[in-house]
Amino acid sequence: METNLTINSTKHRLDLDPRTTLLDALRHHLGLTGSKKGCDHGQCGACTVMVNGRRINACLTLACMHDGDEVTTIEGIGAPGNLSPLQEAFVREDGFQCGYCTPGQICSATAMLEEIAEGWPSHVTDDLEGKPALTTDEISERMSGNLCRCAAYPNVVEAIRKAAGESA
Template sequence: MIGCGAGAAICEAYRASIPSDNSHQARNTIAAGTFALGMSKLARSAPMQTKLTINGKSHNLNADTRTTLLDALRNHLGMTGTKKGCDHGQCGACTVIVNGRRINSCLTLACMHDGNEVTTIEGLGTVDDLSPLQRAFVAHDGFQCGYCTPGQICSATAMLEEIKAGWPSHVSADLNAEIALSDAEIAERMSGNLCRCAAYPNIVEAIRTVAQGGRT
């Protein structure tokens, strides 16, 4: 958000750029500025149609262009499994999977994902048919309050696919060797997801169990 001082400085710079005479250049400069301001107001006020495929189901979203993917999911589509924590991309509670990649849904606009496939916690399993990671989190007590759990599980789901694809992390000892799932490796790959209850050891164990093909 632009503060009052910064806004005044921008306006003053714009006025200074306008020639003092009534020349053709001056009229063009003013017209261009007026058009830009008008388009800015239009962009803020006009909703935009966005088509999203969420958990295999098509949705047509009609929302303000400033609507984040997180707010679109929760407030417009009623999918409240994805949580809003910090709303600044710092905690990972809002993690979802877009086209196979995990992202912080609070940091991206919904309109940027027209035609994309989005997977939320609701799409990973059901009460009667939990995903392997969901079962492992239950078996290993990988949560306490549970608020961060949807983001943790979405992140871990995509992270395991990254490992299968051979993507190294910052702590991988050898970029060309098979990835060893040490505590440090898993912790590094999940470092974008915070747990205020500090259930990290159990989260790591749950992820390792699934990665090694264990049953829960």
């Protein structure tokens, strides 16, 4: 099945089996291996990418469902020598240990900061009228779909806070 995707600002026309997940299309058909296959059940967040600016688990969606969509992977957020502010904060604050979950964490956090900027409330947001505060509880709730087996959570929260220009 022909599927047209714009991935990291580059257009791709792929001829895929309609059962191919977006994650497998990225990793196996396009060689973009930053997004990881952790659980393959949408429970760990290692495969998180952004589709049209919103974060999704790439292992749970079929590539053909995103025909014409804009997909951003970790490779599109930044690269060595040209890191995004969030990637730089992850390095400075040691927001990773083994690094396996880091691409998904950074993609999720990038979209999360945009959600906060747009005023989207979460389950723990106290005030539904204004922009949510970037509290530890708020960040933890919004990042709860991204697991880190090394337990670098305090450093991830601090990296997100620093990248957003806030401190504890």
